[in-house]
Amino acid sequence: MRRQIPVVITFIVGSVLIISVFIPHKPFGQLGENFSVYFDIIAVFAFILGAGNLLRVHGNRIYKKHKDWPYSVVTVAGFTVMMIAGLFKIGGSPGITGDLTEPGSMFEDLYMYVFTPLMATMFALLAFYVASASHRAFRAKNKEATVLLLAAFVILLGRTPFGVELTSWLPDPLSFLEIPNLASWIMSVPNMAGQRAIMVGIALGVIAMALRVILGVERTYLGADSE
Amino acid sequence: MNPDNPKMGFFETIANIDRRVIFLFIGFAVIIPVLLSFSCTEEATPIVQAVYDEIESLPEGSKVLISFDYGPSTVPEVQPMIDALLRHSCEKNLKMYMMALWGTGHNLISESMQDIIEKEFPHKIYGVDYVNLGYKAGNQGLINVILTDMKKMYTTDARGSEIDAVPMMVDIRNLKSFDLILSMGGGFPGIKEWVLFGGDPGNIPVAGGATAVSAPLLYPYYPRQLLGLLGGIKGAAEYESALIKGYPKFKTHSHPAIDMMGPQTVAHIVIVFFIVIGNITFFIGRKREEGEKREGGVIK
Amino acid sequence: MRKDLVWLFAGILFFGLLYLLNWGVKAISTDLLVWIGAFLTLAILSFLYQDNAFYKFAEHLFVGVSAAYWMCMGFWNTLVPNLIAKLHPPIVKGVLPAIAEKPPEYWYIIPAALGIMFLMRLSPKAPWISRWALAFIVGTTTGLNLVRYLRSDFLGQIKSTLIPVIVVENGSLSVGGSFSNIVIVVGVLCGLIYFFFSKEHKGLFGVASRVGIYILMITFGASFGYTVMARISLLVGRMRFLLGDWMGLLQ
Incomplete structure (x- = not known):
């Protein structure tokens, strides 16, 4: 029962959704x-x-005075404040009947001022690491890597006004060699x-996997038997 | 020469440069042009111009569904696109239906409404010219539902009004009621899901704006399944430029993407410079290694 | 910890100097919330030097705040209007009066039951019950994806690749257009051949596979270029916040 019913x-849900595309009428539609x-x-x-799992993990860490447990207090405190602010729609008009994102709430x-700077800066950090990685790893070690490097160069320069200036002197018949045109x-x-080839490959993978799951051949999503 | 290791030559020092030095260069490459307000105008490429032309061609009163499928992590790239598209839609008197597949998009709808529509187009009436439908969970499942019945999920707008009490929602049945779907974001769920679950099965025109990371992945859909695409800050700057060209009065309005292209250019040049330096030191190192191997062979 | 403080003060000094250099352009923000945003931005940026207490604080805060954020969003925007209000409308009278008079729809007991089953994952005694809900989610996802991917990403892409390789524009041969279309057709075919591992990549098949590799390399190069562009934009965005909204240095 633990594995058969799921x-x-x-099977039923997946099949009905597939049939509903071909027979979009009652009862399938x-x-x-x-x-x-x-x-x-x-x-x-x-x-x-x-959210429950997060609280359980960090609650455990605090309770057992795990290494770095004070940071878990920060997580739980941040969660609690945000949850109270959201669930009770504190501040802003018209209060509990209004929009959750009402200005002033x-x-x-x-x-x-908390979520946005944290999330945005996390991603902005990657600008530094991408630059550092480019310097260390982006090398023309062989023909394939050289092609990759050249394509990246053309895109990096061609998507800026600097690229326009760099090759704007080219005569009209050779304008297709201007870096922005090359980039486009x-x-x-x-x-x-290339993206299309990858996309077709992925589509085939998705279709095959979907069939395996619907037909019950693939069951790894159910987890271990011991549970 | 490196003072810590006198044996280390200039090229080795450059090759093994501390990552924090590169970080500093990138930091300054962005901070200085931002402070100097160094900006650049752009010419719209065909893929961006296609979005502009599509909106330009829509008759007054056409219904445009704008999906805010992004969050704070991509606001600097996507928000300028939204601002420009909202201005364009307001100018063309289109009806704007705003929704979000991302929870974070819900906040951004409120902010965009406040900053652009309410401030710059105060004559526009909520519920008549624009509506905030807010966020609903479900990703592609949500698109699949609203493809056949919009009001099955949207029973109220974001402000809690009953959906049929919102005048512009009265004649909306499903996605096919819209003249254009604009998905702004590019992550999951985003433009791809709108094409797969909305545009293609419903035969509804889809266009959008994506972060630069996702934009290359969406090119295979253009132009048959995706009318046009604004890719990254460059796409946003191109759209802003096209809008200013078409409606010169917007020149005095904020155009963050055009402003950001200055620092963007300088940072690109710095990164290209580091890649070149990295490759020069790599080739010199390889040549030296080969020389040492040959010398080693002679000694043997 | 001492090193972390030195780093913090160096950061403050740097932005302080920037402010002094532009003294009088605009006033620094007096909004406490903007200061909190600036502090958190700098706390995350401090990771560039090394892992430190400020970064860890900000990182942990982010985890907690974002979990609560998504929960509240889901609760107010989907759970209340699309489940609770459907099952027992009068219960939402105080929060969504507009739909509190609607008749109940008892079918919604199914997602409610499945949702509760999903939460049983947290139960130490019967976490296996959550598999029923998980099976529903997996079934829906696969059922939805199968047809849509087949239509748009498989058949749709093949259709878009069946294009003329001799392009005639205004009555004459377009060399550029023809070349581009040939690259598209050959590129897609060779790219697919590269991914076909059931046959050894030898002879003509091997040549096509090599061409496929080069096409994919150009694709990855383009993606890399665009990724750099994206990351820099995000950094510019943060700097505009620090230098503009917080320090008031931007016009």
């Missing part, structure tokens, strides 16, 4: 739409599950061809 559920609605709702429970302020060509021709 496999049956996956209706069922397909309802399954999608249920999916959207269950997705929220995943957020709650994630505590939730919006925390989003703007690379993006819409060889890049597109």
